Amino acid sequence: MSQDFTETIFGDETPRRAPRTRREVQQRRRRRKPRRGRRLLAVLLAVGLIGGAAYGAWTVLGPSVSGLFGGSDGGEVDFAGPGEGEVEVVVKQGDTGEAIASTLRDAGVTRTRTAYLDAAAADPTSAAKIQPGTYLMLKGMKGVDAFALLVDPANRLAQRVTIREGLWKNETFAALSKATGVPVAEYTKAAKDAKAIGLPSAADGNVEGWLFPASYEFDDKTTATDQLKQMVALTVKALEDAGVAEKDWERTLTIASIVEGEVSGDADRGKVARVVLNRLDGGPPSYGLLQMDSTVHYAAQQRGKAGTTDSQRASDSPYNTYKVQGLPPGPIGNPGKASIEAAANPADGDWVFFVTVDPSTGETKFASTSAEHDRNVQEFQQWCSDNPGKC
Template sequence: MTQDHLETTLFGEPPPEDSRRSRRQRQRRGGKGRRLLTLLLAVVLVGGATTMAFTLLKPVVSSLVGGGDSGGGEDFPGPGEGDVSVTVKPGDSGESIATTLKTAGVVKTRTAYLEASGADPAASSRIQAGTYALRKGMKAVDAFTILSDPANRQGPRLTIPEGLWASEIIPRLSKATGVPVADYEAALQNPAELGLPAEAKGKVEGYLFPSSYEFDKSTPAASQLKQMIALTLTELKKAGVDPADYTRILTVASIVEGEVNGDADRAKVARVIENRLDDPNGPTVGMLQMDSTIHYIEQERGRAGTSNEARNSDSPYNTYRVKGLPPGPINNPGAASIEAAAHPADGPWFYFVAVNPSTGETKFAVTQAEHDRNVQEFNKWCSENRDKC
């Protein structure tokens, strides 16, 4: 077979005229075709080598990227066995959680967990810091389901009741979490970093919101205090309080908290406070005369009344001798008292007294004579409960 016929067979050229010029043209076309064929063969060879390399190297790449996963998204069949506690720390990302689970033997690969969490972003966003009870050898989706339900957290739950002093709250936090009291005291030296507003003048009293918390030893003291302060600020905003009035409202709210047992009376007690403050020439000549402020001075609980000696204290918190509000809150009030202080009830009352401190029954009065009759009821209760007065 001639060269011309070979080129015709390969490239489909029609039989050319037998001339030197035609042969040169055919040779040029044949050169281009051969170069194209060579290029196509090279692409095929390189592509095949790339595919083979990817296949061979994929497990190595997955291991490097997946934090030690040697099987990509391989998963345990579940349900798992034994018990293992896994702690999700504040700020942990999905990647961090995946690593923790794989290290603990809960899931077979990080990838399996990440695929489970990535399939449900809404549930992923519900994962909270805390300790969870899981098993070794779980299916990744089962482990994810447990973590995404806050009800499964097993961290210590601490409840701070309304009306406690800061001096009572700090030891409670320390006892429940294991974080030393010294850590809280050190954190309080940097009030701005805790989110305490300038209006507070560096004093945390009144800003530690009473609620239930899930703090543990892994939660720094500063983070705990910051969360409590943030909740107080949230309640003040919900009540529509101007930032410039935060401390004033908290001071009124703390007195309400210290004086009242029943929610129904809070707004009325707040009105008594405002009425006394608004009328410096009124029946109490501008003094609040609240026993709760005396209890704060003495840092003593358990009694309904106060002694003559205590009411003669020179403390600026002694509302029996000093007109106006005390320098700041006298405890840490809850949401109901904050709302009452921000929105007092309408009424002419200047007096109130808890005629039965055990039940919280409180009576309000406009005149001194009416109030005196109510005080007689209180004195009768005291005579029957001497250990509480």
């Protein structure tokens, strides 16, 4: 009886029905007596045939399969370009080259990941400088063309806005609105939803001080709420990086905001923070009065002049530290990283006075006694006399 080839390799019972009687079982067992030599020869022959067939199939189909999985064949890996049909591609903060390659392939910009990765590998310096943002690209681009578009930051759709240190919240809203086109009213409304923007409970619902100064890129789909949420999150990170315990976040930000409002050079930040703490001790000569011009300017919501007027210092505002002891009710602006670090780790010293003797350069002098401070104040007054209208 001839024997089916597949039965020889895989077992002769597979294509047949299962035995139903005892007699059939016995007959089947007799037929299955091992003939090892013949069976081994059949297996070797089968392997040879299968290997040959596989080689032949790969010779014909290999290039096509390789192209599907990102192989090296140019005709299958890459599109011919230049492409058509616009599509927005988002490069996220921290995206690796591999992640960007996947994003481009999934969006139909490049045919395969390899098309982009090969282009990036040829210019690793430029690849490392690709910035996060939204890019308008075409579907069906060549890998090198897609890479060239991404390495040019001018091709980003997102609006870039820089929020400088020390701005008040209303000034921050105005700067954001100017750059993004989102109305100021939307920022004002978003700021009232503490939960939505991630504002910590310590802020007591007041976003002042929590809008971290930095450069941001917001596309036209980023809402006012999402923008403020990003800024608050960076402030929290800065506090954590400075080693500030959560229970001290608001106090630290308040001190940092005063530091930001009083100095113009990094070298003086730690000293100003120490003066604030020394004056808060409650002893002479300050008796707990900070007497900071920056807090008075905040109360009056006026900028542009050094020093304060008699009427401003007589104000009943809780932010008037010439009249009210201790820290003001909260931050008087949005401090940057350097001021937060200074407030968290002030310099060592016994200074209880300081005055910026030359507002044009930011030169500031510190003193531990009233006599020394009076001499420094005279220098400031001389500057005011030499620069009428600026004090």
